[in-house]
Amino acid sequence: MTTATAVAHPNIALVKYWGKADAHLALPATGSVSMGLDVFPTTTTVTLTDAPADTLVLNGAAVDDGPLVRVTEFLDLVRELAGSRVRADVVSENTVPTGAGLASSASGFAALATAAAAAYGLDLSERDLSRLARRGSGSATRSIPGGVSVWHAGDDAGSFAETVPAPPMAMVVVTIDAGPKPIGSREAMRRTIATSPFYPAWVTSTTETVTDMLTACAAGDFTRIGELTESNALRMHATIEGAFPPIRYLTARSVAVFDAVAELRAAGLRAYATADAGPNVVVLTTPEDRAAVATALAGHGDVIESGTGPGARLVRSEGPEAPAPGVDRPEETAE
């Protein structure tokens, strides 16, 4: 039996990815920058099998529809790289509130890429693992490296994520609604590109913001990082709201958190708000201020604090083809 288990964490974009230049290769229209979380891990085990088809068990329940199709398509890419036709049983435990706009697909496909590569005997560099994860879900590219990472736009070889220097940061996740979002990001991105008159400006401005964000991160300028983060999130939502028919992810309760965060800043705390494809708000803050921010926002929803997280890592592998945990990823340290 060849089996491998990997753990990966979600990431929250400081500069967002919204739109593909190439859907088949999952190449983004712009670069993006994110901070990995140290909460909401996904643990995924891939075990090779003699059975005629892949199977998927997600949070203890067998899945035989859409998510299994997506996992099988992803494993087909891994099999192509490995020159294998062997099927796999995939068991995934996901602690992210699925579908709530907290990018469960990021930790999910980062863990799957890491475990599947090991189970099929591929010895991939971090860069190639992030390129592989990209084919499962765009944001998963950024969950392979740890810390703050940039995902480069580019061609297939050049579109990977890597850790960049950044000051110590923290996040406070304010979960307003953990239910599924009304429209998934994939379809919403397509509609935005096809119908939002603001989309070209989004691409131009975000390309500039990635450069500005990397400069601010390298300089350790938290205030600039925060200002760029909040501005880029609102620009993304404005672009999405410009689609036809319109798509609006932020609710009145989301906007109330943005207002509350502005009040915290006025009161001297270091806090900036962002939000992905859902109503939940994530507050970028400093390690010093995270507890005070979490306390202040507790009335708005379920509040969880996070530090900066580690990269995806292999935690167990057995079998003739699998590399030992840590052997292929010497730069990773255990949590």
Ligand code: 2P0
């Ligand atoms: C991000 N989001 O940068 C942006 C911000 C949501 C809002 O990446 O189609 O699940 O699988 O590449 O990665 C969510 O989209 O989309 C996302 P696919 P994905 O985090």
